[in-house]
Amino acid sequence: MKIVKIPLSDLKKPDRNVRLHTDKQLNEFVRSVEMFGQIRPIVTDENNIILAGNGLYEALKRMGRDKADVLKIPNLSENQKKKLMLADNKIFGLGMDDLESFDAILEDLKNDLDIPGFDEDLLRSMVADASEITEQLREYGTLDADEIAELHAARERKEALIQAARENANQPDHSNGGGNAEPDGAANIRDGAENDGGHDNADNEGREVIRRSVICPYCGGTVWL
Numbered sequence: 001m002k003i004v005k006i007p008l009s010d011l012k013k014p015d016r017n018v019r020l021h022t023d024k025q026l027n028e029f030v031r032s033v034e035m036f037g038q039i040r041p042i043v044t045d046e047n048n049i050i051l052a053g054n055g056l057y058e059a060l061k062r063m064g065r066d067k068a069d070v071l072k073i074p075n076l077s078e079n080q081k082k083k084l085m086l087a088d089n090k091i092f093g094l095g096m097d098d099l100e101s102f103d104a105i106l107e108d109l110k111n112d113l114d115i116p117g118f119d120e121d122l123l124r125s126m127v128a129d130a131s132e133i134t135e136q137l138r139e140y141g142t143l144d145a146d147e148i149a150e151l152h153a154a155r156e157r158k159e160a161l162i163q164a165a166r167e168n169a170n171q172p173d174h175s176n177g178g179g180n181a182e183p184d185g186a187a188n189i190r191d192g193a194e195n196d197g198g199h200d201n202a203d204n205e206g207r208e209v210i211r212r213s214v215i216c217p218y219c220g221g222t223v224w225l
Helices: 023-036 054-062 078-094 099-109 120-139 145-169 184-196
Strands: 003-007 042-044 050-052 067-072 199-202 208-211 213-215 222-224
Touching (some): 050 054, 054 067
Antiparallel strands (some): 042 050, 199 208
16 A cells, blocks of 8 residues: 545545534644645545545645545445444544643743644643743742751750760659659750751660751752751
């Protein structure tokens, strides 16, 4: 089988076509041919009766074209011809859009969104929404310089409290006869740690200490403060 050029006047529409073509669809067919050329042939039987491509045929006529690329399939039975017409219209409707890939391609196209079959204003809206969401995700969880400095200062204060508590823990408590009361420094550490928020941990004395961390917005790693 090979594709040949045939005058449009020699092609014949079937008695019954299972697909109705709206003016809007035919106009988009015209836009597509103007932009890309005839990218697929009209399929006919040996008698030039169209089996697939009636919409393209009508679009070419609207454009004033004289000839079309045609793929002839001879020796089909009448039942095979009918099945081909039904199958051609149905199979293409069974696919599903990969929305992630669709969005990625729109992002690649940027402002060049004149695409046959699509509403350009709608595509621009979709690209704008995707860009806005991407920017929000990029900024999510980031810290400015002041926030980072504040966290480092809090870490230094916490380390100083921990050190003071450990020193106090090693000294006997003479106020209650050497009992097991918790040193004031240790209590202060726990209170300060609990107000800090973050990940639970424990120091060498078994007291619960909270460590603070941030998630790096670029690599996703945990940065302990």
